[in-house]
Amino acid sequence: MSVRLAVPLVFALLTAGCAVGVAGTPQAAPTETIDAGLVGGYFTDGLAAARGGAGPQRAFLQRTQHPDFRTDACDLGNLVLAVEPALSTLRPDPDWAAGRGGVPRGRVYVVAVSVTAKRDGTTVGVQIGSQHVVVLDGAAYGFAPCPR
Template sequence: MRRALGVVLLAAAATACTSTVAGSPVPAGGQGTDGQQALVKQYFTDLNDAAGEGPAAQREFLRRTQHPDFTDRACDLGDLTLRIEPALSTLRPDPRWKPEEATARPRGTTYVVGVSVRIRRDGSTLAEQIGSQRVVVLSGKAYGFTPCPTR
C-alpha cells in the first residue's frame, strides 16, 4: 500500500513539476529583475516553514499563494506536507509556459526552477522527486500552483 501511495504521490508532485528547465538564466548577483529571485526564494522558504507547522498550515499557505488567475485549480493535499528545495542557480524566466489545459498564461513574470520535492506524512517521507516548478511574480508577490494528486 505504501509503495503504491508513493507512486501516486510522485505523479501528484509531477503535475506541478517537469524535467525541462526553459528560458534564459536570471542575471548573476542573486536578485534577478527587481529582486524577483529573492521573492521566489522567500516563497520556498515560507512553503517549507508552513510544512514544518503541519498539513493545515501548509494547506493555508498554498491557498493564499495560489496564482490568482488559477484559484479554481487549487487542490487539497490532505494530511501530506511537501518540502521543496529549489536549486536557485537553475532559475530562469519561462514566458511561454501556461498550466496544463489553460487557455492563457498566468499574469506576471513566470519563472521555472529545478527542485527536489520530499512528500511527507506524519513525519515520515513517502516519496522524493527531482523536477522543476513554476513560480510567478505578480505585483511584487510570488505565487505558485498547488500540485494535485492524480487518480
C-alpha cells in the first residue's frame, strides 16, 4: 500500500468514532470540579510568582488577597514562600472564619500544603499545614500569610 493511500486511510479510521453521538442530556461540570481548577491555578500562579522572587510574590499576594480582607494583608518583606498544595486533599470548609473578619464571602476550601520559606535564596524553613482558598465571582482568592 502506498503512503499516499495509507495516510487518508489511517486518518479515516482514527476519526471514524468522532462523529458518533452520545445519548443523554449534556450537564455542566459540578461547581466543585470547576472550583478545583481555579484553586489549582491559584497555586500554580503563586509558585510562578515565588520563583520570580519577593517582588512578583508581593504583587501576586496583593492581587489575590480576598477582597473583604485586603486591609488585613501582611508584607513578607524579602521572605519568599513556595506553597505546594496536595490538591487531592481539597475539600469545602464553609464554616471557616478568617480571624476577626468572620466567614469570607464565596465558596471556602481548605487544602493541605507544603511551604518552603526562603530568604535571599537560602531555605530558612519548611512546614506542612493547610491553607484556605475562596472562590468568589469566578476567581480564587487567598489570605496573605503573616510570618511570626
